[in-house]
Amino acid sequence: MTEISLQSQPDLLVDYDRGEQGDVDTEELLINMGPQHPSTHGVLRIVLRCDGEMVLEAVPHIGYLHRCAEKIGESLQPFQFIPYTDRMDYVAGMNQNQGFALAVEKLAGIAVPPRAQYLRVIFGELNRIASHLVSFGTYGLDMGAFTPFLYAFREREMVLDLFEAACGARLTYSYLTVGGTTHDLPEGWVDRCLEFCDYFEPKIDEYNDLLSFNHIFVKRTAGVGVVSAGDAVRWGLSGPCLRGSGVRWDLRKALPYDGYERFDFDIPIGRPGGSDRTVPHGVVVGDSWCRYFVRMEEMKQSLRIVRQALRDLPGGDHIVPKFKKNKTVKLPDDEVYLEVDNPRGQVGFYVRGDGSAIPARVKARGGSFCNLSITSHVVRGCLIADVPAIIGSIDVVMGEVDR
């Protein structure tokens, strides 16, 4: 019997030869996972073709949440379409609004006042923290760890309280709109936000102690679903999925928008497990643990950005002054494609105008849509129990996949 090394993920396909099964007759089984399933992060259906516990092939079927928002975008003015972008990646509504607003502003040649830019950055980064908290909590839940979920949502409540104070909504904000933000900050908001930053910063290390370096969690996620850097780029992965594979690519640094070049922050990437205690032994660059841990590190960087933005927040208009009365914008017969770095990946908007106030085409490129496409490639040869680990580490929101 071959020695199975406990330190590394065994290669399950190494002696897979159906002919040598002897008198054990195995049959392939088609297992349907979803669309209602606690671990698929929404209405995702994956059909697994398994031999026993081992998955030979996984085919994802999507479209259960398809609402064809792009068709709706062809009959609404851009500022009316903003609420529809909220509902795509509904966990990161602020970032979605920001992306579409930036695309329309670039197309129509609108210059946004500096205060609006800073506000957008603050709310975008706070939403990044809230979104990564959801990802962290639900990933723990998928792996069977029930405690981190409530801790994550307790902190997220504070962020949602801040959002509610600013715009009145907790999930579908429609706050960052074409030209700036719909409302200015209420009094005392900046102090409350700083209080939250001070409160939350030590919590991230607490959660790392609780979940990230937990032996069982590491065993379930290290070495699972490894995506090489080359594969990640070829398959169009972005966000923490791309950075978890060791590719230091972040649109906030490479193609900055909304003044991100003013802020000082780092881009965490996946690192291999080694002898130092910062990365557990057994972790391979591009595995599920790396993708997950990049999100934990990104929360720390987001706090840095929020603090800098709050410190430097200028006065002035929160929106282009003439938009306070009339938000109608004439779109030229021209096109634009603009991507922003959202918590789940790069979200791009292609807007084609035709001279009127209503666009001829609005296309939304969802980060989760592209990230999910690698599932069939990466799940081959893993165990059924690894499938939730991989899906959870990709962190999909079906609203963004299906739009």
Add this chain to the structure above:
Amino acid sequence: MTFEQIASLLRERFAGAVEEVVPQATRPYVTVAAERWPEVARFLRDEPRLKLNFLRCVSSLDLLAEDSLAAVYDLATVPDAEAEEVLSCPHTFAVRVVTDRAAAHIPSVAGVWPAADWHEREAFDLMGIVFDGHPDLRRILCPEDWVGHPLRKDYEFPVEYHGIPGTTEHELNSPRH
């Protein structure tokens, strides 16, 4: 390299394939003939000066006035190894491929960028562009038995689907759009 430099490089390398260069657009693009698109795509990906290895998006476009459909490919260069310096001036590029509305066929580039797989399925599903050579061209967002391609400008929403009404009598008699 700037957009003009990339466009003229394509023009000299693939004489006749580049139909139109639009540098004045907010996001400039070139139009490439459909039958030459895969070789141009391979060049864009492999040429050392460009290395446009990241397919960002494939957007389908309905040009009803010109009786054609188009697919717009947005590309970027992403360092695929751990680079300590993030590229300060990354390449981005956009290519439009136009085809007839009546027989909408564009050769697939899923062999060049695997990311194109799902994007082309979506363009087929919602706009009805058939991508020749695609490994698995079937609907991705709409149900398998859906009729029609929703994003086309002349699309008629079905009155009912498996017994579920798609509209009301009021809408049928006095449509708003």
